[in-house]
Amino acid sequence: MLKTPEEIKTMREGGRRLAAVIQALKEKTEPGVATRQLDRLAYRLIHGAGAKPAFLRYRPAGARHAYPYTLCISLNDVVVHGQPSGRVIADGDLVKLDLGLVYGGLYVDAAVTVAVGAPGRREEKLVNATKEALKAGIAAARPGSTLGDIGAAIEKTVRKHRFTVAEGLTGHGIGRALHEEPTVWNFGKPGSGAKLVPGMTLAIEPMVAAGGGELRQLLDESWGTADGSPAAHFEHTIAVTQEGPLVLTEI
Numbered sequence: 457m458l459k460t461p462e463e464i465k466t467m468r469e470g471g472r473r474l475a476a477v478i479q480a481l482k483e484k485t486e487p488g489v490a491t492r493q494l495d496r497l498a499y500r501l502i503h504g505a506g507a508k509p510a511f512l513r514y515r516p517a518g519a520r521h522a523y524p525y526t527l528c529i530s531l532n533d534v535v536v537h538g539q540p541s542g543r544v545i546a547d548g549d550l551v552k553l554d555l556g557l558v559y560g561g562l563y564v565d566a567a568v569t570v571a572v573g574a575p576g577r578r579e580e581k582l583v584n585a586t587k588e589a590l591k592a593g594i595a596a597a598r599p600g601s602t603l604g605d606i607g608a609a610i611e612k613t614v615r616k617h618r619f620t621v622a623e624g625l626t627g628h629g630i631g632r633a634l635h636e637e638p639t640v641w642n643f644g645k646p647g648s649g650a651k652l653v654p655g656m657t658l659a660i661e662p663m664v665a666a667g668g669g670e671l672r673q674l675l676d677e678s679w680g681t682a683d684g685s686p687a688a689h690f691e692h693t694i695a696v697t698q699e700g701p702l703v704l705t706e707i
């Protein structure tokens with residue numbers, strides 16, 4: 457599902473707005489704040505930016521229920537799809553903020569991990585490695601490369617730091633819907649899979665565990681590491697262009 461240059465321009469505008477909202481949420485991710493306060497803030501800021509939440513009432517493939525919140529907020533060993541609640545953020549929490557919006561009829565999606573207060577050395581390394589993996593994945597997203605090149609770049613970076621790609625969770629095409637073809641795996645063989653062409657818009661999102669990559673689904677349908685080890689997640693929506701990858705979800 458290729459996007460026109462005009463559509464990519466609109467997604468860039470939406471992406472700028474999303475990046476600004478995430479930045480504001482990061483600044484409020486501090487001890488004493490309940491995760492549902494951040495959800496409410498995300499809702500207000502997205503509407504204030506002339507956009508709509510992308511996750512609210514969305515039903516992910518395989519989920520039994522529509523998602524009832526604006527923000528996915530996943531703490532510590534929870535990797536993704538954590539639900540806002542009365543849980544109060546504490547010093548040392550590893551907080552994943554995952555947020556999407558619809559602007560001008562087009563979807564953008566991004567995620568960051570915030571280490572609150574004084575994180576452990578292992579958590580700090582995990583966050584940096586996951587950020588580096590996203591950067592490597594994005595750098596591989598150029599015309600003539602393949603989906604396998606993106607996955608291989610992510611996997612190689614994660615392994616270099618002796619961490620593990622979370623099993624079964626992937627990035628995705630995005631634009632006219634939150635989740636479009638293709639599936640963007642966080643591992644792969646260089647040169648394998650579909651060729652990347654200008655006009656593709658992809659959500660690239662390494663999800664990385666400090667311990668084993670096996671996951672378990674929790675009662676609220678979020679995904680946590682099976683061994684309880686901490687996990688990190690970074691995500692950008694990008695466009696493949698003639699000139700190379702264009703990050704849409706930054707200011």
Ligand code: MF3
Pocket residue numbers: 511512514515516523528537554555556565628659661
């Ligand atoms: N952020 C998730 C993704 O990147 C989507 C969350 S879907 C929700 O695919 F329904 F849980 F919000």
Ligand code: CO
Pocket residue numbers: 565566627628659661691
């Ligand atoms: Co996504």
